[in-house]
Amino acid sequence: MSRTTRATQFLQRAGIAFTVATYDYDPGAERVGLQAAEAMGEEPGRVLKTLMAEVDGRPVCVVVPSDREVSMKRLAAAFGGKAAQMMRPADAERLTGYHVGGISPFGQKKRVPTAIEATTLALPYVFMNGGQRGLQVRLAPDDARRALDAVAAALVA
Structure with a gap:
């Protein structure tokens, strides 16, 4: 498995400190984020999942703890929209x-x-997908927020 991906290159260019962790990805896992947390021996709330959604038809990226579910109402509100829905997997991959x-x-x-x-911003560190199945990056959550220019909001139900 390559430890260099577009994601790790993005973090390096942004000057963000991170370390790489790998785990045995289980393609049959019902919930990938929870499987990653268990495989790495980390608390599920510290391993964040990346979801692609649409708010009023516009694509957005959502990062939440792997043991929580996104509230579509809260997600729409975070982007000043009326309605949110999950993006189809094929569309997420293409985008x-x-x-x-x-x-x-x-x-x-x-x-x-x-x-x-x-x-999640109150945690000392989190894990986020590193751009490849079985690859996670460990970093400070506020560094991730800044690098992504992300909105911090209450997103989980």
Whole structure:
């Protein structure tokens, strides 16, 4: 597995300190983020999942703890919209250039507005997908927010 991806290159160019962690990706896992947390021996709330959605028809990226679910109402409100829905996996892959299970908020083919769950900013560190299945980056959550120019909002139900 390559430890250099568009996501890690994006973080390096942004001057963000991070370390790389790998785990055995299980393609049959019901919830990829929870499987990653378990495989790495980390708390699920510290391993963040990257989801692609649409708010009023516009693509957005959403980063929340792997053990929580996104509130579509809160997501729409975070971007000043009326309605939100999850993006179809094929559309998410085409937009980001990553495969489902390996979608990172960093280094996507097309940069879209991003929101991160506000409560994660209080954590000393988090893990986020590094742009490949089985690859995570460990970094300070506020560094991630700044690098993504993300909105911090209450996004989980």
